[in-house]
Amino acid sequence: MEYKDTLLMPKTDFPMRGNLPNREPEIQLKWEEMDIYKKVLDRTKDRPFFILHDGPPYANGDLHMGHALNKVLKDMVVRSRSMMGFHAPYVPGWDTHGLPIEQALTNKGVNRKEMSLAEFRKLCEEYAYQQIDSQRSQFKRIGVRGDWDNPYVTLKPAYESRQIEVFGKMANKGYIYKGLKPVYWSPSSESSLAEAEIEYHDKKSPSIYVSFAVTDGKGILAEGTNLVIWTTTPWTIPANLGISVNAQLDYVEVALNGSLYVIAQELLKEVAEELAWTDHEVVRVFKGEELEHILTKHPLYDRTSLVMLGDHVTIDSGTGCVHTAPGHGEDDFLIGKKYGLSVLCPVDERGIMTDEAPGFEGEFYDKANKSVTEALDNVGALEKLTFITHSYPHDWRTKKPVIYRATAQWFVSIEAFRDQILKAIKETSFTPAWGETRLYNMLRDRGDWNISRQRVWGVPIPVFYAENGDPVITEETIAHIAELFREHGSNVWFERSTAELLPPGFTHPSSPNGLFTKETDIMDVWFDSGSSHQGVLVEREDLQYPADLYLEGSDQYRGWFNSSLTTSVAINGIAPYKGILSHGFTLDGNGRKMSKSLGNVIVPAKVMNQMGADILRLWVASVDYTADVRVSDENFKQVSEVYRKIRNTLKFIHGNLADFNEQEHRVAFEDMREMDQYMAMKLQKMIATVRNSYETYEFSTIYHALNNYCANDLSSFYLDVAKDVVYIESADHPHRRAMQTVMFDSLMAILKLATPIIPHTADELWSYLSFVDEESVQLTDFPEVISNPAFEGLDEKWSRFMDVRDDVLKALEEARAAKTIGKSLEAKVTVYGNEELANLLASTDENLAQLFIVSKYEYGGTQDQAPENAVKLNEVSVTVEKATGEKCERCWTISEEIGQSEEHPTLCLRCANVVETQYAK
Numbered sequence: 001m002e003y004k005d006t007l008l009m010p011k012t013d014f015p016m017r018g019n020l021p022n023r024e025p026e027i028q029l030k031w032e033e034m035d036i037y038k039k040v041l042d043r044t045k046d047r048p049f050f051i052l053h054d055g056p057p058y059a060n061g062d063l064h065m066g067h068a069l070n071k072v073l074k075d076m077v078v079r080s081r082s083m084m085g086f087h088a089p090y091v092p093g094w095d096t097h098g099l100p101i102e103q104a105l106t107n108k109g110v111n112r113k114e115m116s117l118a119e120f121r122k123l124c125e126e127y128a129y130q131q132i133d134s135q136r137s138q139f140k141r142i143g144v145r146g147d148w149d150n151p152y153v154t155l156k157p158a159y160e161s162r163q164i165e166v167f168g169k170m171a172n173k174g175y176i177y178k179g180l181k182p183v184y185w186s187p188s189s190e191s192s193l194a195e196a197e198i199e200y201h202d203k204k205s206p207s208i209y210v211s212f213a214v215t216d217g218k219g220i221l222a223e224g225t226n227l228v229i230w231t232t233t234p235w236t237i238p239a240n241l242g243i244s245v246n247a248q249l250d251y252v253e254v255a256l257n258g259s260l261y262v263i264a265q266e267l268l269k270e271v272a273e274e275l276a277w278t279d280h281e282v283v284r285v286f287k288g289e290e291l292e293h294i295l296t297k298h299p300l301y302d303r304t305s306l307v308m309l310g311d312h313v314t315i316d317s318g319t320g321c322v323h324t325a326p327g328h329g330e331d332d333f334l335i336g337k338k339y340g341l342s343v344l345c346p347v348d349e350r351g352i353m354t355d356e357a358p359g360f361e362g363e364f365y366d367k368a369n370k371s372v373t374e375a376l377d378n379v380g381a382l383e384k385l386t387f388i389t390h391s392y393p394h395d396w397r398t399k400k401p402v403i404y405r406a407t408a409q410w411f412v413s414i415e416a417f418r419d420q421i422l423k424a425i426k427e428t429s430f431t432p433a434w435g436e437t438r439l440y441n442m443l444r445d446r447g448d449w450n451i452s453r454q455r456v457w458g459v460p461i462p463v464f465y466a467e468n469g470d471p472v473i474t475e476e477t478i479a480h481i482a483e484l485f486r487e488h489g490s491n492v493w494f495e496r497s498t499a500e501l502l503p504p505g506f507t508h509p510s511s512p513n514g515l516f517t518k519e520t521d522i523m524d525v526w527f528d529s530g531s532s533h534q535g536v537l538v539e540r541e542d543l544q545y546p547a548d549l550y551l552e553g554s555d556q557y558r559g560w561f562n563s564s565l566t567t568s569v570a571i572n573g574i575a576p577y578k579g580i581l582s583h584g585f586t587l588d589g590n591g592r593k594m595s596k597s598l599g600n601v602i603v604p605a606k607v608m609n610q611m612g613a614d615i616l617r618l619w620v621a622s623v624d625y626t627a628d629v630r631v632s633d634e635n636f637k638q639v640s641e642v643y644r645k646i647r648n649t650l651k652f653i654h655g656n657l658a659d660f661n662e663q664e665h666r667v668a669f670e671d672m673r674e675m676d677q678y679m680a681m682k683l684q685k686m687i688a689t690v691r692n693s694y695e696t697y698e699f700s701t702i703y704h705a706l707n708n709y710c711a712n713d714l715s716s717f718y719l720d721v722a723k724d725v726v727y728i729e730s731a732d733h734p735h736r737r738a739m740q741t742v743m744f745d746s747l748m749a750i751l752k753l754a755t756p757i758i759p760h761t762a763d764e765l766w767s768y769l770s771f772v773d774e775e776s777v778q779l780t781d782f783p784e785v786i787s788n789p790a791f792e793g794l795d796e797k798w799s800r801f802m803d804v805r806d807d808v809l810k811a812l813e814e815a816r817a818a819k820t821i822g823k824s825l826e827a828k829v830t831v832y833g834n835e836e837l838a839n840l841l842a843s844t845d846e847n848l849a850q851l852f853i854v855s856k857y858e859y860g861g862t863q864d865q866a867p868e869n870a871v872k873l874n875e876v877s878v879t880v881e882k883a884t885g886e887k888c889e890r891c892w893t894i895s896e897e898i899g900q901s902e903e904h905p906t907l908c909l910r911c912a913n914v915v916e917t918q919y920a921k
Contacts, residue, residue: 052548094131201392529563
């Protein structure tokens with residue numbers, strides 16, 4: 001007889017190598033054929049909703065690592081909720097309007113001016129759908145489960161119709177108005193921008209000090225006294241209409257070389273150094289309020305600049321006398337409005353100076369900096385010119401500087417319902433918690449929202465103008481346009497005349513002749529996506545408003561989180577979400593932004609092609625996503641090693657369950673040995689940790705919990721010890737069936753709990769399980785946590801056992817290094833410890849030699865009785881020596897019983913008994 005054939009070795013066809021790049025597409029094809037998304041929803045249809053509303057990525061370009069991080073986080077949330085008692089449909093979406101698509105077509109050689117607006121918009125739509133198809137296939141390759149055949153797309157007629165209704169409801173409440181105000185303007189895009197479309201980069205700018213001579217001092221200042229201003233935008237000097245001072249600040253009149261200058265007292269030292277005032281004298285000190293209404297001469301033109309009082313004037317920098325151009329700054333505009341100044345903006349949409357800036361017309365604003373500075377110098381008004389590098393607003397799409405420029409724009413009045421917005425924020429849960437403060441402060445301090453864009457590819461602002469120029473927005477016109485858009489899409493606005501767009505027979509008092517024109521601006525794309533709570537959550541019957549969760553990058557506090565909240569509160573008085581979860585950005589391994597020019601880009605497709613989507617997903621679970629995340633090849637190698645350990649652990653367990661039938665062979669907890677009970681307890685602790693972490697979106701805790709349970713509790717301990725039982729004992733030995741019971745529960749728990757993270761691997765192994773009814777692990781629920789009063793005592797006692805075992809393993813390692821033994825089964829160990837340890841070791845009926853994976857074990861007494869050669873460890877001393885006897889041919893333990901069985905002289909009595917009873921002819 002070949003004794004090795006009597007061992008109950010693992011049997012499984014589940015491959016050790018994942019081969020994920022090749023196997024995952026096959027699994028995904030199977031999911032598609034079985035329509036796994038529908039099957040999951042059919043199974044959970046009677047459960048409470050959990051709605052994660054997808055923030056739409058922009059339909060342009062291949063996926064980057066930030067996309068992968070975002071979509072995998074969402075997928076883990078949705079998958080886990082559907083396995084935790086919820087009905088969790090997931091509808092992916094795309095943001096499809098805006099400048100990048102216009103720019104992409106221009107880069108492809110499309111000449112917008114050679115075609116009608118409707119024709120160009122059609123090309124934009126076709127391009128957007130091409131990009132959607134490309135990105136959709138990439139998201140599906142990552143394993144994201146959702147309604148991919150029916151996504152929401154912001155250019156679809158039904159969506160645009162809902163957006164028009166949102167606009168109409170806001171207008172009806174008086175929240176939308178048209179006004180001439182300075183806004184962020186991008187000359188490179190030829191359009192206004194919202195705050196969310198601004199990013200800051202360093203820029204080198206001229207820094208100039210300019211003097212304005214008093215023409216009417218109102219009895220406070222003598223004629224010819226100079227108020228000194230400081231600015232880094234010389235090109236705005238032609239638009240200057242005033243100087244602002246702070247009423248409460250102290251100002252000084254300074255005499256220098258026969259001239260008088262006025263600046264803030266606290267800035268005197270700094271300005272004097274900057275302007276090299278070496279022999280100046282303070283003539284007098286007075287409050288800023290005394291300077292109100294003084295008139296100064298504009299240094300370049302024959303007009304006056306009024307001195308005004310403004311709280312925005314500080315002593316953080318400059319001179320305390322602030323150059324004020326109402327057409328080029330928000331504070332400037334507000335104070336100019338207060339003092340009745342006009343709004344002068346001598347710069348056109350391309351950033352070119354107009355004839356309202358005599359002497360500089362035709363110049364690009366940035367180049368005009370030099371011309372204006374030279375002109376100031378020529379008239380003796382330039383006190384100092386230097387250059388500084390400072391943080392300056394740029395267009396987030398073109399990456400070029402923006403300016404403040406006053407134009408007639410459509411605005412949402414945040415002030416009108418700010419308190420409601422702030423209340424809604426307080427009623428929202430945030431992960432991480434600091435998100436609440438960030439969003440609250442943004443909305444608390446936010447100015448009115450400019451929603452006008454001077455572009456072509458977007459949803460038109462549905463406003464008509466009467467003969468006298470008054471805007472016309474009525475419930476009737478909004479309802480009619482919304483219906484037209486639902487039927488024909490927003491292109492109808494550009495294809496039809498104004499008369500054809502108006503409701504039949506429409507009249508208005510401001511147009512007695514029935515003549516109207518239509519608005520040519522389109523809406524800010526943030527209004528598009530910010531209307532998705534109506535265009536998706538309300539529009540679709542399979543979803544629910546408000547959503548349970550919005551999950552996006554931390555930049556969306558000023559973007560989608562912000563615009564969605566604003567529109568939702570405006571029309572319904574509530575937030576569109578019950579909770580917000582935000583994640584950081586992906587950086588390279590050195591903490592730098594990924595960029596093609598630096599050559600440090602790692603794209604999801606590369607990771608999946610080389611390692612597989614489950615490695616990418618496991619990496620997402622491993623990181624602290626609430627902060628910025630570093631990405632490197634080394635990260636993926638480390639995660640790949642963890643994946644390998646988990647996979648091999650699952651393969652080993654599956655192999656050892658080949659002859660296990662849960663209905664027939666399950667062993668009750670109370671009938672198990674303590675070691676098995678201890679592992680059953682450890683399993684329940686792991687389940688509790690993982691379930692709780694899914695609840696709170698702490699995925700890295702799940703990653704570590706699953707890894708530790710597989711690598712430490714199972715592989716390094718229980719499965720190692722189990723070999724001497726599940727291989728060696730007879731098939732139905734109670735100890736073997738008990739261990740198989742624990743293994744079975746562990747396998748099922750790990751598979752289910754890991755499914756949201758590594759769904760391909762979980763479903764692959766599931767297909768090898770003969771004892772399951774469901775065709776996919778995705779059609780199951782997480783294991784419930786089982787509590788047992790015995791757990792507490794077990795934990796305390798066996799944690800102590802495991803400490804002793806660790807010490808014994810250290811001693812065995814030293815003996816192996818000293819070549820006292822080879823394998824641990826060659827050893828006999830003797831443990832010395834205090835009375836408490838002796839009682840502990842005596843209190844169990846466990847085979848401690850088996851626990852330590854040695855052939856013989858003895859308790860030798862207290863530590864002071866340990867011989868000199870004992871290895872002294874934390875609380876025990878251990879001696880290791882070769883066990884006496886011979887090696888059993890079947891179980892490889894060293895035994896003095898070898899030869900006592902006449903029939904099986906090379907076996908120990910245990911193995912001989914198993915062979916005789918199990919394999920008797």
